[in-house]
Amino acid sequence: MIRSLAWVCFVVVVTPAWAAGERALDVDTFQFTVDPAHLVVGETVEATITIEARDDAGAPLDVAPPQLATSTGTIDVPVRTAPGVYRARFVPPKEAFPHVALVSAIVDTVSGTAVGFFSVPLWGRGATTVKTKPGSAVTVHVGADAFGPVVANAAGDALVSILVPPGPETAEAQSVDVVGNESQKTIDLGVPGFNRLALLPLDDIVSGDGSSGARLLVFVVDKNGEPLPSAKLKASAPVGTFDEGVVLLAPGMFELLWRPGPQREQQVPITVALEGEPVSHATAAVRIIAGVPASASVVSPQQALAADEGRELLVRVTVLDQGGNLLPFGTARIDVDVGRIDRILGGDVSKQVAWVFPAKLPAGADKTTATLSVRAASGVVLGEAQVVLLPGKAHTLHLAPLADVVADGSSAVPVVVTALDAAGNDVVPQGVVVTGLGGKLVAQNVDVGARRFRALFVPEPRDEEQVIELEAHLGSLATTTSVRLLPRPRAVLLLGPGVTTSTSYGADIVAVGPELSMLVRLPLFDGAVYWGGTVAMLEGLASVSRSSFVQHRAFPVLTEFAWRPLLRPDLGVHLGVVGGVITSDVTVVNQEQGLDERKIETGLGFGAVVGIGYRLGPGFLELDARIAEGGTLGSSVLDGAPPWGAGLSLGYRFGI
DSSP states (O other): OHHHHHHHHOOOOOOOOGGGTTTTOOOOEEEEEESSSOEEETTTTOOOEEEEETTTOOOOOOSSSEEESSSSEEEEOEEEEETTTTEEEEEEESSSEEEEEEEEEEOOOEEEEEEEEEEEEEEEEEEEEEEEETTOOEEEEEEEEEEEEEEEOSSSEEEEEEEEEEESOOOEEEEEOTSOOEEEEEOOOOOOOOOEEEEESSSSEEESSSSEEEEEEEEEEEEEOOOOOOOOOEEEEEESOOOOEEEEEEEEEEEEEEEBBBBSSSSEEEEEEEEEEOOOEEEEEEEEEEEOOOOOEOOOSEEEEEEEEEEEEEEEEEOOOOOOOEEGGGEEEEEESSEEEEEEEEEESEEEEEEEEESSSOOTTEEEEEEEEETTTTEEEEEEEEEEOOOOOOOEEEEEOOEEESSSSSOOOOEEEEEEEETTTTEEEEEEEETTEEEEEEEEEETTTTEEEEEEEEEOOOOOOOOEEEEEEEETTTEEEEEEEEOOOOOOEEEEEEEEEEEEETEEEEEEEEEEEEEEEESSSSGTEEEEEEEEEEEEEEESSSSEEEEEEEEEEEEEEEEEEEETTTTTEEEEEEEEEEEEEEEEEEEETEEEEEEEEEEEEEEEEEEEEEEEEEEEEEEEEEEEEEEEESSOSSOOOOOOOEEEEEEEEEOO
């Protein structure tokens, strides 16, 4: 079975006492994957290793390409494929037996140094000869994998091809003869031991004055390639001493310190071995120099960079001792707090650092300062360069969507214009001009702090709904947006004759007279909702019998809510609900008896109004029909009720 070839190192960050003042190590940064997942030495030509770096918050750690190393085989310089993601070509070694390659990654950050390692299992293909009865079927089991069956020849030899991962040293051979008898035996695979240790010096250059030491990272795995939780390590060097104790940083990751003491300039080989495993050892060279890093010269070709300029600067870095003498570049480390390091070019002493900047500034910032720091191994800053990142020139304009506004000549809607550079940074829209037909802009100003143009648009008074466009200009840039103007809330008056039919005192009365209806437009539901009232004086005369008749005067005072949408520009409807009071002045005349009986009655009622209007001139010729029900307030000596019934009104409704 193929093991998964990807894992994340466990979170263990330890700062030992002897490392006080040294830069912190973060071992929870890298995740490694390999493709193809099954590497067979002698067959797999190359593989792709993907290294993904993330910070403590889970965001991509995109500050510099990781420095990669492998204990066996070769690995190329990584290529960035996404923020914090790099790929590198790995070529397996030629040794065609099962073993592992230990791949490590390291990158310097503002807060310290991130480090991680990964074990790449290398499978080996081979063949084993199983001695058994002639004609037997032989199957070889290596862990959970089975190979065969292979039929033994006349001499009883079965040659079985097998594929073995690192770790197993024996296999189980199962033999079934021609009559079905089964036998098993253990086979020694003869896999040679392999190196399970890798050594990485964090400080490969130290001072010969005895003031500093070199930190060394040791990576150790078991025979299966799994990180060892503990290990007995033995370190040796021809000069200097090692501090007592080995610090466990994470499973399989250990740290030790070598102190050279006062020494002349030289290359010192340091060897670390895993006790009890003769082939598990590694050697790394640490260079001793005469000077001590005291300062760094950091020269940037620009101190400010706009978002529409090139995104890369080549910064020249040299490290100096107290006497101003040049020191090897490896005596210091480089990190950036904004942007990333793409590559480092040059010789042993002077280097050019390719510093790449993001075009997008932090949210809400009109500028930001990026710092490249050159640090000693302790983290002390030896020198730095700062570059101010600024937005670029205006590239696009944007008019914020406008809310609906009532066109009454005084109501206003806020207008906000933003300008963006090519990277999407806010730019101060100085010089922007906004125009719009059918209104005026007031209180125009440029808010430099918020990088916004602000104004108020006041539309001219109008009685009909309309959509107009506002346009913003800044040089050759332009943008538009639309605003819906709602009709101003004007009163509309209906003046005309009204007629009402009702039953009162036993007579069907038709009362006719002038009616005045006034409605005020409300800013609701697109301005088609109205509220107002109706007053009228309706007079009628009806016969009760041959000798008597009724004189009737009605005075309706009604309140109405109406919806008056336009079906088309010249045709509208009127749908309303009414309620109110009608006062009736009723006189019953009895001619035979010569008696007149008069009563004034008041009643409450409610009803509905349906009408239709046709545009004629500045208003509408409108016909409304009303159906209402009601009753008398209190007791009445006379029979009958106020005139609630069917009614019609015809008139001309126009705005005032």
